[in-house]
Amino acid sequence: MAGWTDDGVPPELEDAPALLETKLGKLCAMIDAAKYITVFTGAGISTSSGIPDYRGTTGLQMTRKPLVALGLSEQKELDYIMPTYAHAAVAALARSGVVKLVATSNHDGLHNKAGTPDEVIADIFGNVYTEKCDKASPHCKTLFHRKVIVPTLGRVCDNAACRGTLRKTGTRMGGMTPPEPLARADEQARKSDLAIVLGSSLLVSPFCQLPFLAKKTVVVTLQETPYDSQAALKINTRCDAVMRRIMAHLSMTVPPLDYTQPFSIHWQQRMDGPSNTWQIRISGDPARPSEPPRCVHSVMARVRPLSGSGDDATKVTKEIDMDDRTGEFIGTVTVPAAHEIALTIEFNSALDPSSALSTTRHISPHTSSAGSEVLEFVKHVPY
Ligand SMILES: [Zn+2]
Structure with a gap:
Protein backbone atom coordinates (compact mmCIF):
# COMPACT_ATOMS: atom_id res chain seq x y z
CA MET A 1 0.00 0.00 0.00
CA ALA A 2 1.11 3.52 -0.74
CA GLY A 3 3.26 5.37 1.76
CA TRP A 4 4.42 2.32 3.74
CA THR A 5 8.00 2.26 4.97
CA ASP A 6 10.38 -0.56 4.02
CA ASP A 7 9.92 -1.89 7.58
CA GLY A 8 6.19 -2.46 7.04
CA VAL A 9 4.97 0.58 8.96
CA PRO A 10 1.80 2.14 7.51
CA PRO A 11 1.54 5.93 7.18
CA GLU A 12 -0.56 7.80 9.73
CA LEU A 13 -3.76 9.42 8.52
CA GLU A 14 -5.96 11.91 10.32
CA ASP A 15 -9.32 13.17 9.06
CA ALA A 16 -9.77 16.95 8.82
CA PRO A 17 -12.22 18.34 11.45
CA ALA A 18 -15.22 18.82 9.12
CA LEU A 19 -14.87 15.34 7.61
CA LEU A 20 -14.37 13.82 11.06
CA GLU A 21 -17.55 15.48 12.33
CA THR A 22 -19.56 14.08 9.40
CA LYS A 23 -18.17 10.59 9.99
CA LEU A 24 -18.84 10.70 13.74
CA GLY A 25 -22.44 11.71 13.03
CA LYS A 26 -22.79 8.68 10.74
CA LEU A 27 -21.28 6.39 13.38
CA CYS A 28 -23.74 7.65 16.03
CA ALA A 29 -26.66 7.00 13.66
CA MET A 30 -25.37 3.46 13.03
CA ILE A 31 -25.13 2.86 16.79
CA ASP A 32 -28.72 4.09 17.25
CA ALA A 33 -29.92 1.67 14.57
CA ALA A 34 -27.90 -1.32 15.79
CA LYS A 35 -29.33 -4.07 17.97
CA TYR A 36 -26.17 -6.13 18.54
CA ILE A 37 -22.82 -4.32 18.78
CA THR A 38 -19.40 -5.91 19.17
CA VAL A 39 -16.04 -4.15 19.60
CA PHE A 40 -12.60 -5.26 18.34
CA THR A 41 -9.55 -3.51 19.77
CA GLY A 42 -5.89 -3.33 18.82
CA ALA A 43 -2.79 -1.61 20.18
CA GLY A 44 -4.06 1.85 19.16
CA ILE A 45 -6.63 1.84 21.99
CA SER A 46 -3.79 1.62 24.54
CA THR A 47 -1.37 4.23 23.17
CA SER A 48 -2.74 7.15 25.22
CA SER A 49 -2.07 5.07 28.38
CA GLY A 50 1.66 5.16 27.61
CA ILE A 51 1.95 1.73 25.94
CA PRO A 52 3.51 2.16 22.48
CA ASP A 53 1.44 1.15 19.46
CA TYR A 54 2.63 -2.00 17.74
CA ARG A 55 2.81 -0.68 14.19
CA GLY A 56 2.72 3.11 14.51
CA THR A 57 5.85 5.02 13.54
CA THR A 58 7.02 4.92 17.18
CA GLY A 59 5.44 1.50 17.74
CA LEU A 60 6.76 -1.62 19.39
CA GLN A 61 7.60 -3.12 16.02
CA MET A 62 10.02 -0.24 15.45
CA THR A 63 11.27 0.32 18.98
CA ARG A 64 10.61 -2.67 21.21
CA LYS A 65 9.39 -6.24 21.25
CA PRO A 66 5.70 -7.17 21.66
CA LEU A 67 4.55 -7.12 25.30
CA VAL A 68 4.41 -10.87 25.55
CA ALA A 69 8.04 -11.18 24.48
CA LEU A 70 9.31 -8.70 27.06
CA GLY A 71 11.15 -9.89 30.16
CA LEU A 72 9.29 -10.16 33.47
CA SER A 73 10.68 -6.90 34.85
CA GLU A 74 9.57 -5.03 31.73
CA GLN A 75 6.13 -6.68 31.75
CA LYS A 76 5.71 -5.65 35.40
CA GLU A 77 5.62 -2.00 34.32
CA LEU A 78 2.15 -2.80 32.94
CA ASP A 79 0.86 -3.16 36.50
CA TYR A 80 1.10 0.61 36.87
CA ILE A 81 -0.48 1.59 33.55
CA MET A 82 -4.11 2.60 33.80
CA PRO A 83 -6.80 2.13 31.13
CA THR A 84 -7.43 4.91 28.61
CA TYR A 85 -10.69 6.84 28.29
CA ALA A 86 -11.60 4.51 25.41
CA HIS A 87 -11.09 1.39 27.58
CA ALA A 88 -13.23 2.95 30.33
CA ALA A 89 -15.98 3.94 27.88
CA VAL A 90 -16.05 0.47 26.29
CA ALA A 91 -16.27 -1.00 29.83
CA ALA A 92 -19.26 1.25 30.62
CA LEU A 93 -20.98 0.18 27.38
CA ALA A 94 -20.27 -3.50 28.10
CA ARG A 95 -21.58 -3.25 31.68
CA SER A 96 -24.77 -1.59 30.45
CA GLY A 97 -25.30 -4.28 27.79
CA VAL A 98 -24.86 -1.98 24.77
CA VAL A 99 -21.68 -3.84 23.75
CA LYS A 100 -21.97 -7.64 23.75
CA LEU A 101 -18.34 -8.64 23.13
CA VAL A 102 -14.93 -6.97 23.40
CA ALA A 103 -12.40 -8.97 21.38
CA THR A 104 -8.82 -7.76 21.54
CA SER A 105 -5.49 -8.52 19.95
CA ASN A 106 -3.72 -6.87 22.92
CA HIS A 107 -2.06 -8.74 25.79
CA ASP A 108 -2.13 -5.83 28.23
CA GLY A 109 -5.21 -6.70 30.32
CA LEU A 110 -6.44 -3.09 30.24
CA HIS A 111 -10.03 -4.07 29.35
CA ASN A 112 -10.16 -6.17 32.53
CA LYS A 113 -8.61 -3.36 34.57
CA ALA A 114 -11.18 -0.88 33.19
CA GLY A 115 -14.00 -3.09 34.47
CA THR A 116 -15.25 -4.82 31.34
CA PRO A 117 -16.72 -8.10 32.66
CA ASP A 118 -14.32 -11.03 32.09
CA GLU A 119 -17.02 -13.03 30.27
CA VAL A 120 -17.48 -10.24 27.69
CA ILE A 121 -13.74 -10.13 26.83
CA ALA A 122 -12.20 -12.41 24.21
CA ASP A 123 -8.39 -12.27 24.36
CA ILE A 124 -7.67 -13.58 20.89
CA PHE A 125 -3.92 -13.91 21.49
CA GLY A 126 -4.16 -14.45 25.27
CA ASN A 127 -3.33 -11.96 28.00
CA VAL A 128 -0.22 -11.68 30.18
CA TYR A 129 -2.52 -11.45 33.25
CA THR A 130 -4.30 -14.73 32.56
CA GLU A 131 -2.81 -18.09 33.49
CA LYS A 132 -4.10 -21.43 32.32
CA CYS A 133 -3.71 -24.73 34.17
CA ASP A 134 -2.33 -27.33 31.78
CA LYS A 135 -3.92 -30.22 33.70
CA ALA A 136 -7.53 -30.03 32.60
CA SER A 137 -9.25 -32.13 35.23
CA PRO A 138 -13.00 -31.76 35.77
CA HIS A 139 -12.43 -30.25 39.23
CA CYS A 140 -9.95 -27.63 38.08
CA LYS A 141 -10.87 -24.08 37.16
CA THR A 142 -8.48 -23.83 34.28
CA LEU A 143 -8.24 -20.04 33.77
CA PHE A 144 -6.97 -17.68 36.47
CA HIS A 145 -7.20 -13.91 36.01
CA ARG A 146 -4.42 -12.14 37.95
CA LYS A 147 -4.35 -8.48 38.92
CA VAL A 148 -0.55 -8.27 38.81
CA ILE A 149 2.16 -9.73 36.59
CA VAL A 150 3.32 -13.04 38.03
CA PRO A 151 6.50 -15.00 37.24
CA THR A 152 6.41 -17.05 34.04
CA LEU A 153 7.94 -20.25 35.40
CA GLY A 154 7.39 -22.44 38.45
CA ARG A 155 3.70 -21.62 38.84
CA VAL A 156 1.37 -24.24 40.32
CA CYS A 157 -2.43 -24.37 39.99
CA ASP A 158 -4.39 -22.56 42.74
CA ASN A 159 -6.52 -25.68 43.14
CA ALA A 160 -4.72 -27.69 45.86
CA ALA A 161 -6.20 -30.96 44.60
CA CYS A 162 -4.88 -30.35 41.07
CA ARG A 163 -1.30 -29.05 41.36
CA GLY A 164 -1.11 -28.72 37.55
CA THR A 165 1.38 -26.34 35.96
CA LEU A 166 0.19 -22.81 35.19
CA ARG A 167 1.18 -21.13 31.95
CA LYS A 168 0.55 -17.59 30.76
CA THR A 169 -1.96 -17.38 27.94
CA GLY A 170 -0.23 -14.59 25.99
CA THR A 171 1.03 -15.92 22.65
CA ARG A 172 3.67 -14.43 20.41
CA MET A 173 2.52 -13.00 17.10
CA GLY A 174 2.05 -15.92 14.75
CA GLY A 175 1.84 -18.46 17.61
CA MET A 176 -1.09 -20.78 18.29
CA THR A 177 -4.17 -18.84 19.32
CA PRO A 178 -6.30 -20.24 22.17
CA PRO A 179 -9.43 -21.82 20.61
CA GLU A 180 -12.12 -20.71 23.09
CA PRO A 181 -11.87 -16.90 22.76
CA LEU A 182 -11.56 -17.19 18.99
CA ALA A 183 -14.67 -19.40 18.70
CA ARG A 184 -16.66 -17.07 20.96
CA ALA A 185 -15.57 -13.96 19.06
CA ASP A 186 -16.45 -15.65 15.76
CA GLU A 187 -19.93 -16.56 17.02
CA GLN A 188 -20.60 -13.10 18.49
CA ALA A 189 -19.32 -11.31 15.39
CA ARG A 190 -21.72 -13.28 13.17
CA LYS A 191 -24.63 -12.20 15.40
CA SER A 192 -23.65 -8.52 15.17
CA ASP A 193 -25.28 -5.91 13.01
CA LEU A 194 -22.44 -3.52 13.91
CA ALA A 195 -18.78 -4.25 14.68
CA ILE A 196 -16.55 -1.34 15.72
CA VAL A 197 -12.78 -1.74 15.33
CA LEU A 198 -10.79 0.54 17.65
CA GLY A 199 -7.07 1.08 17.07
CA SER A 200 -6.18 -1.97 15.00
CA SER A 201 -4.30 -1.86 11.72
CA LEU A 202 -5.92 -5.26 10.95
CA LEU A 203 -2.75 -7.01 9.84
CA VAL A 204 -2.73 -10.10 12.08
CA SER A 205 -4.84 -13.14 11.29
CA PRO A 206 -7.23 -14.51 12.54
CA PHE A 207 -8.09 -11.31 14.44
CA CYS A 208 -8.31 -9.14 11.33
CA GLN A 209 -11.10 -11.18 9.68
CA LEU A 210 -13.42 -11.33 12.72
CA PRO A 211 -15.00 -7.82 12.56
CA PHE A 212 -16.03 -8.42 8.95
CA LEU A 213 -18.29 -11.32 9.95
CA ALA A 214 -20.73 -8.64 11.20
CA LYS A 215 -23.34 -7.06 8.91
CA LYS A 216 -21.57 -3.67 9.08
CA THR A 217 -18.08 -2.78 10.22
CA VAL A 218 -16.66 0.58 11.26
CA VAL A 219 -12.87 0.91 11.52
CA VAL A 220 -11.32 3.61 13.74
CA THR A 221 -7.55 3.87 13.51
CA LEU A 222 -4.79 6.26 12.51
CA GLN A 223 -3.50 3.92 9.81
CA GLU A 224 -4.58 2.70 6.44
CA THR A 225 -5.64 -0.96 6.76
CA PRO A 226 -6.00 -3.74 4.15
CA TYR A 227 -9.75 -3.82 4.99
CA ASP A 228 -10.59 -0.12 4.52
CA SER A 229 -12.56 -0.81 1.33
CA GLN A 230 -14.69 -3.46 3.10
CA ALA A 231 -15.59 -1.14 5.99
CA ALA A 232 -18.97 0.64 5.94
CA LEU A 233 -17.13 3.59 7.49
CA LYS A 234 -13.43 4.28 8.08
CA ILE A 235 -12.58 6.98 10.62
CA ASN A 236 -8.97 8.16 10.76
CA THR A 237 -8.54 9.49 14.27
CA ARG A 238 -7.76 8.54 17.87
CA CYS A 239 -9.92 6.06 19.80
CA ASP A 240 -10.42 8.35 22.82
CA ALA A 241 -11.92 11.11 20.62
CA VAL A 242 -14.40 8.70 19.01
CA MET A 243 -15.46 7.18 22.33
CA ARG A 244 -15.98 10.64 23.88
CA ARG A 245 -18.32 11.50 21.04
CA ILE A 246 -20.22 8.19 21.30
CA MET A 247 -20.70 8.55 25.06
CA ALA A 248 -21.93 12.15 24.68
CA HIS A 249 -24.37 11.02 21.98
CA LEU A 250 -25.70 8.25 24.25
CA SER A 251 -25.85 10.69 27.23
CA MET A 252 -23.65 8.29 29.17
CA THR A 253 -20.82 9.29 31.47
CA VAL A 254 -17.67 7.36 32.21
CA PRO A 255 -17.22 7.08 35.98
CA PRO A 256 -13.75 7.62 37.46
CA LEU A 257 -11.76 4.47 38.04
ZN1 LIG B 1 -5.43 -27.06 37.81
Missing part, protein backbone atom coordinates in the same frame (compact mmCIF):
# COMPACT_ATOMS: atom_id res chain seq x y z
CA ASP A 258 -10.68 3.78 41.61
CA TYR A 259 -8.27 0.94 41.07
CA THR A 260 -7.58 -0.74 44.40
CA GLN A 261 -4.91 -3.21 45.42
CA PRO A 262 -4.99 -4.55 48.97
CA PHE A 263 -1.85 -5.90 50.63
CA SER A 264 -1.13 -7.67 53.93
CA ILE A 265 1.26 -6.93 56.78
CA HIS A 266 2.29 -9.82 59.02
CA TRP A 267 3.92 -9.08 62.39
CA GLN A 268 5.70 -11.71 64.44
CA GLN A 269 7.51 -10.84 67.67
CA ARG A 270 10.24 -13.04 69.08
CA MET A 271 11.70 -12.52 72.59
CA ASP A 272 15.43 -12.88 72.37
CA GLY A 273 17.09 -12.23 75.77
CA PRO A 274 17.44 -8.48 76.23
CA SER A 275 16.08 -7.79 72.77
CA ASN A 276 12.81 -8.04 70.93
CA THR A 277 13.02 -9.05 67.30
CA TRP A 278 10.10 -8.24 65.06
CA GLN A 279 9.80 -10.11 61.83
CA ILE A 280 7.82 -8.11 59.28
CA ARG A 281 6.48 -9.58 56.06
CA ILE A 282 4.43 -7.73 53.44
CA SER A 283 2.47 -9.98 51.10
CA GLY A 284 -0.24 -9.37 48.50
CA ASP A 285 -4.03 -9.29 48.55
CA PRO A 286 -5.18 -12.01 51.00
CA ALA A 287 -7.93 -12.91 48.53
CA ARG A 288 -5.26 -13.55 45.86
CA PRO A 289 -2.60 -15.53 47.71
CA SER A 290 -0.33 -16.20 44.74
CA GLU A 291 0.03 -12.52 43.76
CA PRO A 292 2.87 -10.38 45.16
CA PRO A 293 2.23 -6.89 46.65
CA ARG A 294 3.06 -5.03 43.44
CA CYS A 295 1.23 -1.91 44.66
CA VAL A 296 3.93 -1.41 47.33
CA HIS A 297 7.01 0.46 46.14
CA SER A 298 9.01 0.56 49.37
CA VAL A 299 8.66 -0.20 53.07
CA MET A 300 10.29 1.57 56.01
CA ALA A 301 10.09 0.42 59.65
CA ARG A 302 10.57 3.04 62.39
CA VAL A 303 10.82 2.35 66.11
CA ARG A 304 10.56 5.16 68.67
CA PRO A 305 10.32 5.14 72.47
CA LEU A 306 6.94 6.10 73.90
CA SER A 307 7.03 9.15 76.19
CA GLY A 308 8.72 8.57 79.53
CA SER A 309 10.45 5.40 78.51
CA GLY A 310 13.49 4.45 76.55
CA ASP A 311 16.15 6.61 75.02
CA ASP A 312 17.89 7.12 71.72
CA ALA A 313 19.03 3.49 71.75
CA THR A 314 15.47 2.47 70.99
CA LYS A 315 15.24 4.64 67.88
CA VAL A 316 15.57 2.46 64.81
CA THR A 317 14.87 3.22 61.17
CA LYS A 318 15.20 0.36 58.75
CA GLU A 319 14.20 -0.24 55.16
CA ILE A 320 12.46 -3.57 54.61
CA ASP A 321 13.73 -5.06 51.35
CA MET A 322 11.86 -6.88 48.66
CA ASP A 323 12.65 -10.53 48.04
CA ASP A 324 13.29 -10.67 44.28
CA ARG A 325 12.08 -14.25 44.01
CA THR A 326 8.65 -13.84 45.65
CA GLY A 327 8.08 -10.09 45.31
CA GLU A 328 7.22 -9.95 49.05
CA PHE A 329 8.96 -7.58 51.48
CA ILE A 330 10.63 -9.36 54.39
CA GLY A 331 12.84 -8.02 57.17
CA THR A 332 13.47 -7.87 60.90
CA VAL A 333 13.76 -5.02 63.39
CA THR A 334 15.52 -5.62 66.71
CA VAL A 335 14.91 -3.31 69.68
CA PRO A 336 15.85 -3.41 73.40
CA ALA A 337 13.13 -5.32 75.23
CA ALA A 338 12.98 -3.16 78.35
CA HIS A 339 11.07 -0.19 76.93
CA GLU A 340 7.63 0.71 75.71
CA ILE A 341 7.95 1.44 72.03
CA ALA A 342 5.91 2.30 68.98
CA LEU A 343 6.70 0.39 65.80
CA THR A 344 5.53 2.20 62.68
CA ILE A 345 5.67 0.70 59.21
CA GLU A 346 5.43 3.13 56.31
CA PHE A 347 4.51 2.17 52.76
CA ASN A 348 5.01 4.11 49.54
CA SER A 349 2.64 3.33 46.70
CA ALA A 350 3.88 2.01 43.40
CA LEU A 351 0.52 2.85 41.80
CA ASP A 352 0.64 6.52 42.72
CA PRO A 353 3.95 8.09 43.85
CA SER A 354 2.09 10.77 45.84
CA SER A 355 0.33 8.16 47.97
CA ALA A 356 1.66 6.66 51.22
CA LEU A 357 0.21 4.69 54.14
CA SER A 358 1.45 3.74 57.58
CA THR A 359 0.43 1.56 60.49
CA THR A 360 1.67 1.68 64.10
CA ARG A 361 1.75 -0.83 66.95
CA HIS A 362 2.48 0.04 70.59
CA ILE A 363 4.58 -2.63 72.22
CA SER A 364 5.10 -3.24 75.94
CA PRO A 365 8.09 -5.07 77.43
CA HIS A 366 7.87 -8.83 77.73
CA THR A 367 4.75 -9.19 75.67
CA SER A 368 4.87 -11.53 72.75
CA SER A 369 2.47 -11.22 69.89
CA ALA A 370 1.79 -11.87 66.26
CA GLY A 371 -0.84 -10.61 63.92
CA SER A 372 -1.70 -9.35 60.52
CA GLU A 373 -3.47 -6.41 58.98
CA VAL A 374 -4.74 -5.53 55.51
CA LEU A 375 -4.28 -2.11 53.93
CA GLU A 376 -4.95 -1.02 50.37
CA PHE A 377 -3.60 1.44 47.88
CA VAL A 378 -5.99 3.16 45.49
CA LYS A 379 -5.17 4.75 42.16
CA HIS A 380 -7.82 7.31 41.24
CA VAL A 381 -8.21 7.89 37.50
CA PRO A 382 -10.65 10.67 36.53
CA TYR A 383 -11.91 10.44 32.96
